[in-house]
Amino acid sequence: MKRETKLMHYGRTATPGPANPPIMRASTILHDTVESYRATKAARATDDAVLSYGRRGTTTAHQLAAALADLEEAEACFLFPTGVAAVAGALTPYLGAGDHLLVVDTIFPATRSYCDTVLARNGVEVDYFPWDTIDLSDYVRPNTRMVLAESPASQSYEVMDLPALCRDAHDRGLIVATDNTYGSSWLYRPLALGCDLSIVAGTKYIGGHADTMMGAVAARGPAVDALRRHTAMTGQTLGPDDAYACLRGLRTLGLRMERHGENADRLVAWFQTRPEVAEVLHPGLPGHPGSRIWARDACGCNGLLTVGFREGFDAEAFVDRLRLFSVGSSWGGFESLAMPAAPDSGRRFPRPDRGAGQMIRFHAGLEHACDLIADLEASFDRA
Numbered sequence: 001m002k003r004e005t006k007l008m009h010y011g012r013t014a015t016p017g018p019a020n021p022p023i024m025r026a027s028t029i030l031h032d033t034v035e036s037y038r039a040t041k042a043a044r045a046t047d048d049a050v051l052s053y054g055r056r057g058t059t060t061a062h063q064l065a066a067a068l069a070d071l072e073e074a075e076a077c078f079l080f081p082t083g084v085a086a087v088a089g090a091l092t093p094y095l096g097a098g099d100h101l102l103v104v105d106t107i108f109p110a111t112r113s114y115c116d117t118v119l120a121r122n123g124v125e126v127d128y129f130p131w132d133t134i135d136l137s138d139y140v141r142p143n144t145r146m147v148l149a150e151s152p153a154s155q156s157y158e159v160m161d162l163p164a165l166c167r168d169a170h171d172r173g174l175i176v177a178t179d180n181t182y183g184s185s186w187l188y189r190p191l192a193l194g195c196d197l198s199i200v201a202g203t204k205y206i207g208g209h210a211d212t213m214m215g216a217v218a219a220r221g222p223a224v225d226a227l228r229r230h231t232a233m234t235g236q237t238l239g240p241d242d243a244y245a246c247l248r249g250l251r252t253l254g255l256r257m258e259r260h261g262e263n264a265d266r267l268v269a270w271f272q273t274r275p276e277v278a279e280v281l282h283p284g285l286p287g288h289p290g291s292r293i294w295a296r297d298a299c300g301c302n303g304l305l306t307v308g309f310r311e312g313f314d315a316e317a318f319v320d321r322l323r324l325f326s327v328g329s330s331w332g333g334f335e336s337l338a339m340p341a342a343p344d345s346g347r348r349f350p351r352p353d354r355g356a357g358q359m360i361r362f363h364a365g366l367e368h369a370c371d372l373i374a375d376l377e378a379s380f381d382r383a
C-alpha cells in the first residue's frame with residue numbers, strides 16, 4: 001500500500017468507531033484480577049502497545065508510535081516530549097563514562113550543546129567529523145561506540161552518504177543514529193539506508209501546525225532493546241493531547257510536504273535571479289554539496305532554504321520589512337518564517353567557500369508561492 005494511503009488509516013480501530021482515534025487520558029489502568037494485572041506487566045516487556053500505566057503512554061501515544069515506526073520502517077518507535085529529549089534519549093542508552101561518540105560537525109546546534117555539556121560532564125568523549133566522511137579511520141578510537149549523523153545538515157543542508165557511512169561504521173561495530181527531522185519520516189528513511197536509530201523532532205512537520213512539541217526515536221536491530229529499557233526507566237513518553245495532535249498532523253503530512261517543497265523550489269529559483277543574493281543553499285539544487293546523494297536516497301525537499309546575501313546588504317532590515325514571513329524559532333508549521341542563520345558558527349570544519357554577507361534561513365509555509373514572492377520583492381524594492 002502507498003504511504004499516502006496508509007496515512008489515512010493509522011490508528012483505526014474496530015467499527016463502528018471514530019475515523020480519527022480519540023484522546024485517551026489515563027495514569028492508572030484498572031484490572032479486575034491480580035492475574036490480569038500481572039499478565040499486563042509481563043506483556044509490556046516486549047509489546048510496546050500494551051496499555052499498562054500512563055508513564056508507558058496511553059493508546060493515543062501507542063497509535064502514533066506505531067504509525068511512525070511504520071513510516072520509518074522501524075521495529076519500534078519511542079516518543080518523547082520534545083525533539084531535544086529524543087536526541088538525548090537516542091544517545092544516552094548506548095554511552096557511558098569512558099566511551100567515545102563521533103558527531104557530524106554540521107549537527108543541529110542544541111544537539112551539539114547537549115553533547116559538549118551533559119555527555120561530556122558524564123565522562124563521554126565527543127569528537128566531530130566532516131559531513132562528507134565515509135571512512136571513519138581518522139576519527140575512531142578504541143573506545144568509540146557510536147556515530148551521530150544528521151542529513152541534510154542543519155542550516156546549510158549538506159547531504160551525507162548514509163549508506164556508505166553506515167557500512168563503514170558497522171564494520172567497526174559502531175551504532176549509527178541520524179537526526180531525520182529534515183525528512184520528518186516522509187522524505188527520507190535513514191533506517192532503510194542502514195542506520196540503527198532515526199530521530200525526528202515531531203515539533204516540526206509531523207505536528208505541522210506550530211502548536212505541538214514532540215520527539216521520536218525509531219529503531220531497528222540490536223539497538224532496540226536498550227532504547228526500550230532506557231525510555232521506560234527514564235519515564236519518557238508523550239502526553240495524549242500532543243500524541244493526538246501529531247496523529248492528526250500525520251493525515252496531511254504528505255500533502256503538506258508536497259506544497260512546502262514546491263514553495264521552497266519557487267523561492268530558491270526566484271532568489272537565484274536576484275542581484276542582492278550571493279548564494280542559495282538547498283539540497284535540491286544541482287551542484288549543492290551532496291545533492292546527487294539526496295536525489296538517490298530521498299524523495300523531495302522540505303520548505304527550508306538558506307540565502308546568503310551580498311556583503312553590505314542589510315538582510316535583517318530586509319526581513320523586518322516582510323509581512324508574510326515572521327521571525328521565529330523552529331519550522332515545519334503551516335507558516336512562513338525568516339531567521340538570521342549562521343551555519344558555520346561553532347563548527348570545526350566551516351564551509352570553505354562561504355560568503356561574507358548576512359545569511360537568512362527561510363521556511364516556505366503553505367501560502368501561495370506568488371504571494372510569498374511578491375512579499376519578498378516588495379521588501380527588496382524598499383531596500
Ligand SMILES: *Cc1c(COP(=O)(O)O)cnc(C)c1O
Nearest residue numbers: 082083084108179181201203214
Ligand atoms: C528542531 C530540531 C530539534 C529539536 O526539536 P525540539 O522539538 O525543538 O526540541 C532537533 N533536531 C533538529 C534537526 C531540529 O530541527
